[in-house]
Amino acid sequence: MDWNLLITQLLNGLQLGLLLFLLASGLTLIFGIMDFINLSHGSFYMIGAYFCGTVVAKTGSFLLGILLGLVGVFVVGALVEWFIARKLYRADHLDHVLVTFGLILIFDTLVHIIWGASGMAIPLPDSLNGQVSIGSLVLPSYRLLIIGCGLLVAGLLYVLVVRTRLGMLIRAGASNRTMVEALGVNINRLFLIVFALGATMAGFAGMLIAPITEASIGMGNDIIIIAFVVVIVGGIGSVKGAFYAAMILGLIDTLSRSYLDLLLNLVMPVTYAETAAPALSAMLVYILMAAVLAFRPQGLFPPAGVK
């Protein structure tokens, strides 16, 4: 057993899980509190990456790119809530899906018009392009930064949801929206904040991943499906559930990509194992979702009061 490899892969899984969490936490809040299915949540992920990339290209500062990018995505998220989502909360889920699918196409095309088809590379400062050695472990420093940022945001979100008045309203909204409204809470403002905050976290995830892959059209659409899986496995509306589910899915995905071919090799010839492993590892997260839906349809960690 190569322990260094195992630790590296666990950290890789953690990194993927945290990115998924950033996306899924907003999605689960919007879904759970407003009962709004936002397929275009992945567009904020893409927009975040493009905003950040544009600022980095103009100023050369990655940090400034992140900060201005966050502000930009917050504004876009607020505008989408104000002009589009707000009108749809009372509508049917099918209407949500249709409108937000349309939004995906609009955002993708806007990005195509503004930035072109070729995608955008985001250069990192040299200090982040290198590696960090811990004992005999050598890890890419930028991956560690992603893990650090992800944990930080998760921590801040925990404090926000569990310790503040806004968080109390969010939790109350996820458990029983009608009651919160009946108590005279300004629900419009709460929805606006939650929506824009969710968009900002998705944008942040996009900014973190873009220097590794790149900013490209439709990048959010690839990952939003997994984010929905996270929401369902974790329990709709539960930030805690989103966190644990994202960690589980991140680890399953990474570890199956690393070790499944070796495992399958024990029971079948190497040529079959080589073909079956990638197919099976791509399926595993969906198998988990199917199992959760079959045995615990409310999710692993549903918000309080949801049965």
Add this chain to the structure above:
Amino acid sequence: MLTKTIRATLIASAIFATGFAQAASVKIGFITTLTTPAAVIGEDMKNSVELAMEHIGGKMGNLDVELIMEDDGFKPDVGKQKTDKLVKQDDVDFVVGYIWSHVLLASAKSVLDADKFLISANAGPSQMAGERCHKNFFSTSWQNDQTPMALGEHLNQKGVKSIYVMAPNYAAGKDMVRGVESTFKGKILGKDMTKWGADAQLDFSAELAKAKASGAEGIFVFYPGKAGGAFIKQYQQAGLQGQMDLYSVFTVDSIALPKLQAAGLSGVLGSRNTQEWSPDILNAANQRFVGDYLKKYGKYPSFYGAQSYDAIMLIKSAVEKVGGNLKDKDALRAALKAADFDSVRGRYSYGNNHMPIQNFYLREVVADDQGRWTTKIVSTVLTNHQDPYASQCKM
């Protein structure tokens, strides 16, 4: 009364005129990827086809060329739909293009059953070269296995003992891996086939960690389009540069290089790959193509573009050879097979399966005199090479 007659005559003549104009044109349907991140490849092909149309003045012999572009959305089912549309609705004479092997495999039957000509400007799946070869199918690119075979040969010449292999899990990825395995004489210490398609895997952290732990001397990859740039960034961020040499096919090209340069990833300079074409091949056709492309679009064309440009020129040569008589399919086919045109890669010939028999070169990534990153030919690895599936083709 009189005006009515005149009007009727005018309408009738208009109908006849359009009917006549239709007969007097060459209709080419071009399928590539114009949406999804892979649109960056499609754009290069489209640019090159448009440049070719300018160079030929929109005419082949006396016939006007009518070009219809379609987007396959990086999906086999959409590619087939668009192919059906080109064949049935637009009734084109030639269907050209196809970046992706799985899209081509899904679409080929529609074109060939309708007795039209199919010209692949990129995808070269083993099936189309072997058992599914067809009299009306031609390629202006290569069979998938060939380029990695050339790379394997280069590894042997260099004395590389062991490599780790990574490629996407689809038709072409499998061909590429088979290609390098067939010629490379050293050990393959590990292999990863990653998820591909519109939602392709772009984060290779787990695979790179495995590659590093395998202790292989070099790493062989096939990641076309934007995945290539992503892979190379992560390769460098993982600190593999200098530990494991990077050998690639269809990964480091004019599409990836400007972005790698923008991101300052100088690790790719000096890395080597194999290809049947390079911007610096010295012949009049290539110099005109690359020169005008640089002038018009401000960047280097890629091999996708070169092969698309060639496809238009190949059709032109055949149409002119048969004097514009597109009805005579046999003559047209023979004219295509002759490949009697100045390809930008230099002259090549067709084998029995209508795959090019051509040279493969070792290319190195360098900065040109203006500092732009591009590729330069180092040596010829395979000369007049024919693909290994030709013998399975009963033609």
